[in-house]
Amino acid sequence: MGSEMTVTGFYCNFLLPSPVSPEGFEKIKANMKAPAEPCVFELHSFSGIHSEEDIPGKFFQRIYVLAFATDRELREHKEQMKLASEADHRKIGAQLSLFSGSGAIGQGLVLWHPKGAMVRVLLEQYQQQMNISNGYSWVFTPHIGKARLWEISGHLENFSEDMYSPLEIDNEKYYLKPMNCPFHISIYNSEPRSYRDLPIRYAEYGTVYRYEMSGTLHGLTRVRGFTQDDAHIFCSPEQIEMELTNTLKLSLHTLSSFGLSGSSIYISTRPEKKAIGSNEQWEVAINILKKAVRNLGLSYDIDEGGGAFYGPKIDIKLLDSLGRDVQCSTIQLDFNLPGRFGMSYMDRDGQFRTPYMIHRALFGSIERFMALLTEHHKGDFLFWLAPVQVGIVPVRPSHSDYCRRLKNKLMDNGIRAEVNNGDMDMRDKIKGFSLEMIPYVFVAGDRDMEASAFFVRSRKNGKLGQMKLEEFLSYVEPELNEGKAKRVLD
Ligand SMILES: [Zn+2]
Numbered sequence: 001m002g003s004e005m006t007v008t009g010f011y012c013n014f015l016l017p018s019p020v021s022p023e024g025f026e027k028i029k030a031n032m033k034a035p036a037e038p039c040v041f042e043l044h045s046f047s048g049i050h051s052e053e054d055i056p057g058k059f060f061q062r063i064y065v066l067a068f069a070t071d072r073e074l075r076e077h078k079e080q081m082k083l084a085s086e087a088d089h090r091k092i093g094a095q096l097s098l099f100s101g102s103g104a105i106g107q108g109l110v111l112w113h114p115k116g117a118m119v120r121v122l123l124e125q126y127q128q129q130m131n132i133s134n135g136y137s138w139v140f141t142p143h144i145g146k147a148r149l150w151e152i153s154g155h156l157e158n159f160s161e162d163m164y165s166p167l168e169i170d171n172e173k174y175y176l177k178p179m180n181c182p183f184h185i186s187i188y189n190s191e192p193r194s195y196r197d198l199p200i201r202y203a204e205y206g207t208v209y210r211y212e213m214s215g216t217l218h219g220l221t222r223v224r225g226f227t228q229d230d231a232h233i234f235c236s237p238e239q240i241e242m243e244l245t246n247t248l249k250l251s252l253h254t255l256s257s258f259g260l261s262g263s264s265i266y267i268s269t270r271p272e273k274k275a276i277g278s279n280e281q282w283e284v285a286i287n288i289l290k291k292a293v294r295n296l297g298l299s300y301d302i303d304e305g306g307g308a309f310y311g312p313k314i315d316i317k318l319l320d321s322l323g324r325d326v327q328c329s330t331i332q333l334d335f336n337l338p339g340r341f342g343m344s345y346m347d348r349d350g351q352f353r354t355p356y357m358i359h360r361a362l363f364g365s366i367e368r369f370m371a372l373l374t375e376h377h378k379g380d381f382l383f384w385l386a387p388v389q390v391g392i393v394p395v396r397p398s399h400s401d402y403c404r405r406l407k408n409k410l411m412d413n414g415i416r417a418e419v420n421n422g423d424m425d426m427r428d429k430i431k432g433f434s435l436e437m438i439p440y441v442f443v444a445g446d447r448d449m450e451a452s453a454f455f456v457r458s459r460k461n462g463k464l465g466q467m468k469l470e471e472f473l474s475y476v477e478p479e480l481n482e483g484k485a486k487r488v489l490d
Contacts, residue, residue, distance in 0.1 A: 271306070
């Protein structure tokens, strides 16, 4: 039925009378003959896919095949895949009870467990404060909007296969939002704007819903409901270069706070087929994007034809700890929506003009960013992001009260701590905290109680010896500061 090449091989789609079983797949794998040289290949995996023409009693199945020019390349790729599977966020997410999916709820919908939710709260708090400290206004918008809104935005025309069926309320159709943009535009349009108001920057955590084929759903990286750290900037033509430069700067600073660096920047140009705006308009815009990147002394690659139909964009890709390029922030110019929604501002000369619009998401989506962080750090989150930062172990039951008080003092100082007052052996408790990847473990016995102190073990640096609370707090201060939001723009 159709096949397609990927970077590491290809896949083929089949129409079969029954779905492929794991045993059946192994059989096909064993009976497969090598195609023409020079190529080494190996069957990798299979999945069911949906097709527009559903045929009763038939199943669309996709088989993925690894294909390389040499044996060595195939081996290296398999080694890389092994490392990736050890760091797989789905595996670590289950081990550390960070998040899960449930068939009973629906495919592609995520349940955030307390520890995963804690990481999410911390990264959301950081990012919200970063936005507010750097000139963004925080907004909230609904999850659904009337059909008319999505007609104006062009979503129903261009994007409807990714949207869910409408809900009917008071004889009107409403759609779950696939994007937040029309809502931010509606806030802008809620009052007349002057050049003095610009730039206007709205940010929110907008939860959007998009249809993804079930065969393509994957952990947190491809889901059907996700939250974007979304923002829109509305500005004048004179402000656009500065706004783009600042957005890029904010993005790179934010990513470094999460221990992520080694990014590469791509500028996507006009797509060949469908695009709005004149060639000249695109060229001017792309030159502004290039300047914005150069303003920060950075270089870029061109993604020829990779822009959206409504404008060029800057993508930031990160090199993760497994050496993979991971798509992260997107900063997108938009020639389309301001006109469609009749946006305007009164310029200095009394004329009404259409503002420029930038869409930007620095994390991309919170779900995908969580997957990236989990895999990059292999579940061993930075101190400021660790759901539990300190695990406390009493040497004997008689030390439990002291440990509880110690925990409360840590919590009073904003450090998330847990005490293990269980019956198990002290060593097992220490080991348990270590398996949970808790950055610091305190052990407290008689001598510690007498000295109003505790014994500290660090995951990173081993045994640190006896410390008092104040000493520990100043010891971890630099690590805590990595997660403090601050103003980075002038
Ligand atoms: Zn947008």
